[in-house]
């Protein structure tokens with residue numbers, strides 16, 4: 001079997017830093033206690049771990065206080081919490097054709113059940129949305145603008161600061177899906193004018209699957225209804241969900257093995273620095289784009305250069321179904337990526353790649369090497385040669 005070249009970091013990052021595995025193992029073997037419920041030694045230690053992760057993420061995104069960071073089960077969970085907690089019957093929501101099904105599907109459900117209307121802002125041929133189009137879509141009854149930061153199909157980075165400025169004079173809240181950027185790009189929620197920031201803990205943050213975060217700007221908690229209710233270990237004499245953060249949005253026992261891993265991952269991220277990670281990914285992206293452009297029969301979907309993009313790269317080989325490309329790349333060279341629609345059907349419609357099975361997506365991560373990229377380009381070149389002869 002070919003050695004594994006994992007280029008599916010847009011789905012979940014792998015491998016994780018060694019410290020993440022050690023932290024999960026340490027929690028499972030030596031602590032095994034819930035946090036926020038009891039005062040014995042291991043429970044106190046569990047509490048410290050959760051609060052260390054919260055503090056680290058707050059620092060990373062420029063939140064003013066750790067309690068503004070809520071732990072969730074995934075990026076999807078965070079987006080549902082934001083959308084279903086803000087949008088009320090009869091409201092209008094603005095989103096974009098670049099957004100993921102974890103935004104599109106909750107919105108469609110609200111259209112069908114709560115008389116909510118949705119505007120899907122278009123993008124240009126490279127996958128970029130214009131802030132003017134977002135502004136023009138606003139209506140008096142718009143309560144939410146939900147925008148993806150980095151596309152999980154094209155890698156295009158949307159102009160979130162400009163969109164934030166455009167939404168600033170309107171009462172609508174700005175929700176940003178940072179699933180593909182948090183940990184890879186510096187994000188400052190204040191500078192970008194973000195009210196709600198949703199992200200998984202298991203992609204760029206390098207934590208385990210089963211973790212996610214939702215940042216809530218101070219004041220937004222007055223409008224954001226809790227998505228699930230239950231015990232918090234605080235105000236237990238009351239039937240009502242406590243109003244204080246983070247308890248309002250974190251009922252039930254936490255995913256402590258996951259959060260132990262996430263705490264270690266965030267420590268690791270801080271020690272590497274997001275800037276350094278970004279620089280490494282940019283080097284890999286330049287090389288991958290250059291390699292792909294040199295192969296006859298390969299068509300890149302999305303920004304053709306490294307400017308304003310992440311390391312997510314989608315392409316097609318003329319004459320091949322993306323599923324065939326994925327199978328052949330793994331079988332011949334051990335290259336693992338993701339073919340298909342990537343849970344973003346409107347994005348593929350806009351790129352005109354919906355028919356024909358979407359695209360093949362490659363997404364390098366921190367542990368990807370230049371040699372991995374070169375080997376991947378060789379594999380694609382060999383495949384494309386077969387198709388064009």
Ligand SMILES: Cc1ncc(COP(=O)(O)O)c(C=O)c1O
Pocket residue numbers: 010011073074075076077100102148150151152177179180199200201212
């Ligand atoms: C842009 C985008 N948003 C949301 C999600 C959902 O994140 P999760 O897989 O953690 O539910 C993903 C993951 O694929 C994504 O790429």
